[in-house]
Amino acid sequence: MQIFKKTAFLVASLVLASAAYATDSPANTTSTSTLDATQIVAASDRARGGGLNGVQWTIDITGQDSGGPIDKRSYLVRASGEDSLAEATYPPREAGSRLLQNGRSMWFGKATLTKPVSISTRQKMVGPASNGDIASTNYAKDYDATLLRTEQVDGEDAYVLNLVAKSKFVTYDRIVYYVSVSRLVPLKADFYTVSGKIFKTASFEMANRLDIDGRAQPFVSKMSIQDTIEKSNYSLLQYSEVATKKFGADMFNLGSLNRP
Template identity: 30%
Template sequence: MIWHRYRSLGVRLLALVLLSLALIVSRAEPAWSLLLTSEAILNRAEQALTHPEGVVWTLNVDVDEGERSLSRTLLVTAKGANVLAEMLRPREMQGQLILRSGDRFWAINPGVALPDSLKPSNSYLGPVSYACLMPIDLLANYEVEEVGEDSAYGEACFLFIMRGRKGSGEYDTLRVWISKSRLVAVKINFYTPSGRFLKSAYLKYEHEALVDGEMRPFLSDMDIRSGIFSDASAVLEWSPPQFLNIPADTFELRTLLGQEAYEELQREEAKRQHAEPSTPDRNETDGE
């Protein structure tokens, strides 16, 4: 009788231990995510923002500045870090292009004027910069200064503090929250060289993409809140993506402009570089 009593107690204790272990395991992050290097984590996060073969979306941009609301619709074609965005709406701006080719950004109005070189951190529409329209190239344009742990929107995350590389023309400092379980960037804060907070972006992944033989989350939405103008916000919504094998010359100025206009642009660029004095490095300036 006593033996049966102890046996019953032992079974209950074992069950309690197993239940506790199950709860701990269910709440823990995947072990494989903790074994990845910083570069591997960032690379995985970037794969949820663009595709190496090519992707085409429709992008709706809606900005609320308190006293006024603005909107744009663009057809976005991306291959890796290269992006071509064609304006669809409003009607009077149809056909205008924004190009990211390599580390250069351009505004193109075909047949009207030569392209204008852009600084990607400059405002496109309210708190939305040109760089926000494009996949964020974390590995190429930023160096990792520190990696820690934090939470964002109730999700356990790796927190990367990243410094912009000289000449990238993007933001000076980023704080990037990457989900430990999904390995996607869920929140990004942007800062000036003086450390002033510019804005925060919250990213959602309601689409899917086939990458390396498995279905993974893919970018669908970005909510932006300005840190400078408290009443300015924006919502970016990407349509379900189409994955295509896009030719590399889609993102070449020579292809978009034609040979004659491209050579004229090259001559104008050479004149400008010869005439302009050296400008301060972006890390020595402030503001967007």
């Protein structure tokens, strides 16, 4: 009987010690996801057109800048891989002008120009929205990503990632990006200058869906961009008519940019 009691006591002690270790172990306070930071960003890119082989959507931009309310602008955007082409459809005076992004290079073209004009993805377009904001997103290739932590965004668990630009030719120098743990879609973003100052923020909604090889792919339906310095300065980008589509070989060809 005495031996039984000692054995029972020893077993109980080991159980309690194991429980205490499990509670204090760092493994219980760190994400156990099998995805690394770059894979998380690559998955979130797909919700904004990046890395998909053939997708198009309509984007309507409204908002306000320092001059007052912004006139609506609309574009038909086509994207495949690292390339995207945004063609203006409204207002009528802008219809037919195009923005072509090949990797990290961006060009402006229209039928009345003799040759395409090289432009910056950082150039202001409408309110605080930049040229690069309306193109497909390829953050996984354009930025070095580090997973900082997880936290909640509007009640949803999110990966918090630090993205540092690999080149001066990308839209932002640094981004703190919040990506849903369960859905792998972007929830919000903080954009920083090279000096480390936050100058605008964005939030995302994902009400659109694509069918990719028989699987549902969430796709952005709304992006709200807020200037953090001039609080009245904001842009609202709304995405509709999202669909997969195959494009001809010349769709993203620079030589075709100024075609009628």
